[in-house]
Amino acid sequence: MVENRRWPGIRPARKLHRRTKLAALQAAVSALILLYSLLPLYWLLRTSLISKEDLLKAPPALLPSPATAEHFARILGLDGSSHVISANFVRAFWNSAAVCLGATAAVCAIAVLAGYVFARWRFPGSRALFGLLLVTMVLPAYSVMLPLYRVMTALSLIDTGLGLGLIYVSAFMPLAVWLMRSFFLTVPIELEEAAQMDGAGRWRQLFLVLPLAAPGLISAATITFLSCWSQYAIPLVFASSKAQPVTVFLSTLVGKTSVEYGLMAAGGVLSILPPLLVAVFLNRYLVAGLMKGAGR
Amino acid sequence: MKRRDNDIFLLWLLPMALVLLCFVILPLLVTVVDSLYSVSLLNVSDRSFAGADNYLTVLKDANVRTAAGNTLFYTVVSLTAETVLGIAAAVALKEKYRGRSVILAVLSIPWALPPMVNSMTWKLIFDPSVGILNEILLQWGVIDAYQVWLNNPELSKWCVTTVHVWKMLPFIVIIMLARLQTMPREIMEAAETDGASAVQKFRYFTFPYLRPVLFITLAQGTIGAVHLFDEPYAMTGTALDTRTLLIQDYLTAFREYNLGTGMALALLISVSILLLMVLYAKLAGRQEEW
Numbered sequence: 001m002v003e004n005r006r007w008p009g010i011r012p013a014r015k016l017h018r019r020t021k022l023a024a025l026q027a028a029v030s031a032l033i034l035l036y037s038l039l040p041l042y043w044l045l046r047t048s049l050i051s052k053e054d055l056l057k058a059p060p061a062l063l064p065s066p067a068t069a070e071h072f073a074r075i076l077g078l079d080g081s082s083h084v085i086s087a088n089f090v091r092a093f094w095n096s097a098a099v100c101l102g103a104t105a106a107v108c109a110i111a112v113l114a115g116y117v118f119a120r121w122r123f124p125g126s127r128a129l130f131g132l133l134l135v136t137m138v139l140p141a142y143s144v145m146l147p148l149y150r151v152m153t154a155l156s157l158i159d160t161g162l163g164l165g166l167i168y169v170s171a172f173m174p175l176a177v178w179l180m181r182s183f184f185l186t187v188p189i190e191l192e193e194a195a196q197m198d199g200a201g202r203w204r205q206l207f208l209v210l211p212l213a214a215p216g217l218i219s220a221a222t223i224t225f226l227s228c229w230s231q232y233a234i235p236l237v238f239a240s241s242k243a244q245p246v247t248v249f250l251s252t253l254v255g256k257t258s259v260e261y262g263l264m265a266a267g268g269v270l271s272i273l274p275p276l277l278v279a280v281f282l283n284r285y286l287v288a289g290l291m292k293g294a295g296r
Numbered sequence: 297m298k299r300r301d302n303d304i305f306l307l308w309l310l311p312m313a314l315v316l317l318c319f320v321i322l323p324l325l326v327t328v329v330d331s332l333y334s335v336s337l338l339n340v341s342d343r344s345f346a347g348a349d350n351y352l353t354v355l356k357d358a359n360v361r362t363a364a365g366n367t368l369f370y371t372v373v374s375l376t377a378e379t380v381l382g383i384a385a386a387v388a389l390k391e392k393y394r395g396r397s398v399i400l401a402v403l404s405i406p407w408a409l410p411p412m413v414n415s416m417t418w419k420l421i422f423d424p425s426v427g428i429l430n431e432i433l434l435q436w437g438v439i440d441a442y443q444v445w446l447n448n449p450e451l452s453k454w455c456v457t458t459v460h461v462w463k464m465l466p467f468i469v470i471i472m473l474a475r476l477q478t479m480p481r482e483i484m485e486a487a488e489t490d491g492a493s494a495v496q497k498f499r500y501f502t503f504p505y506l507r508p509v510l511f512i513t514l515a516q517g518t519i520g521a522v523h524l525f526d527e528p529y530a531m532t533g534t535a536l537d538t539r540t541l542l543i544q545d546y547l548t549a550f551r552e553y554n555l556g557t558g559m560a561l562a563l564l565i566s567v568s569i570l571l572l573m574v575l576y577a578k579l580a581g582r583q584e585e586w
Contacts, residue, residue: 040418041405143563237546283401
């Protein structure tokens with residue numbers, strides 16, 4: 001990133017005027033973006049905190065006053081009423097967490113090894129193999145979904161976290177390998193050459209440069225985790241009941257209890273907390289990864 | 297020593313190669329073969345050679361055509377919106393300012409959230425009894441009566457597109473911003489010295505500089521729009537007005553159990569999207585770089 005260049009010493013009047021105009025534009029755009037991203041989410045939050053009676057009043061109240069935690073209590077099973085719904089929600093939430101974290105760890109391990117090899121070693125067919133990997137990024141998951149269904153049935157992996165995780169790994173591995181390769185390419189090779197002189201093996205060399213490529217690894221992990229957490233169509237086919245993730249659980253709520261807006265909204269709020277926190281706190285890495293990942 | 301070193305490299309590639317082979321390449325080959333057979337999901341061993349029959353069935357199917365039309369609608373409308381709004385936002389965010397990183401973090405939130413939950417959120421906004429959209433538009437005088445947004449074939453496609461663009465736009469802005477930030481300051485400073493207006497600066501400097509990356513955003517937007525499944529499925533179910541090619545494929549394979557036809561449709565979609573990507577690459581005038 002280029003450092004913001006400060007204006008030296010005296011500012012000519014015209015530039016000052018332009019800068020005020022620019023600042024006004026920047027403030028306006030910032031406000032628009034805040035509204036763009038947060039207003040819809042505010043409505044979700046507001047619906048999750050409003051009581052059933054207040055919800056149906058017209059015109060709709062902008063603030064949930066008085067706010068109630070009844071929907072959250074119900075979906076988490078804290079009020080002792082609907083055990084089935086809360087048990088399913090909590091299980092689906094942990095399903096999501098376990099599968100996404102597992103798949104992310106596996107993708108990172110694969111991507112570090114393969115990305116390093118692609119960055120450091122040219123062998124006959126390496127270009128072709130890497131090209132093939134990139135093409136699979138464009139191919140939609142559903143083009144292989146139907147035969148995968150048969151593979152998964154044959155291996156008894158339908159409706160299991162392992163089966164779902166394996167599909168996620170195959171879907172999100174290419175981008176992660178691509179990212180890791182491009183991050184390893186930015187690390188000077190002299191480091192490894194020096195280590196090799198000292199008799200370090202390939203593993204030692206890899207772990208020597210891995211810290212330098214760490215931001216890339218965090219980027220890859222962030223994007224992979226968010227992509228896994230977002231999935232809906234794939235688990236709808238491959239893990240629709242016992243191993244269902246939170247997205248599939250929420251869709252069952254939409255269908256069965258169409259009037260339970262508060263419950264739906266509370267479930268929605270809880271289910272977006274992990275990706276929201278990841279996107280905000282690891283934002284630097286997310287944006288860096290997206291910027292790099294798009295260049296392919 | 298050198299040879300053994302490279303042997304370990306092969307070992308390191310193995311996990312990736314295995315996953316690629318088992319979960320992508322083999323299933324893809326099976327798809328190609330099975331699309332030529334008549335196969336039912338209920339009894340996979342009961343199959344007969346069908347040649348091009350599955351493809352003909354797909355092409356003649358009226359529902360497939362409607363779904364293809366819808367997918368085309370989503371693609372054209374979202375690409376237009378993403379490109380226009382994306383350029384505007386990226387140009388506005390180009391210069392660094394205090395708090396810009398926070399704004400970028402907030403902007404990336406819609407991209408990070410599951411489309412299924414996004415759809416649910418927007419459904420609560422569109423909803424005629426508990427939603428806020430009707431009230432806002434009524435106050436502003438845009439509409440003169442409450443609308444049933446998602447049950448109206450005239451409006452539902454626009455609603456689905458809105459939710460999809462809401463998620464995709466942040467991604468597009470970030471890609472464009474990445475490009476604009478590498479623009480040499482000297483170009484703009486020279487243009488200013490020559491007294492170029494804002495429009496001229498955009499027309500002759502910013503836009504041409506942005507052009508190479510426009511093909512990337514168009515490609516990403518196309519992939520996103522053609523892959524559309526979650527938003528229409530979560531908002532309007534399998535309604536024909538909003539049904540996409542992917543939903544149609546899901547219905548064919550998993551509701552009607554026509555595996556062969558489903559695979560033929562899946563392949564047709566995949567081939568079309570690959571052709572589009574090749575077209576974008578040709579238009580961009582640059583080969584796959586590495």
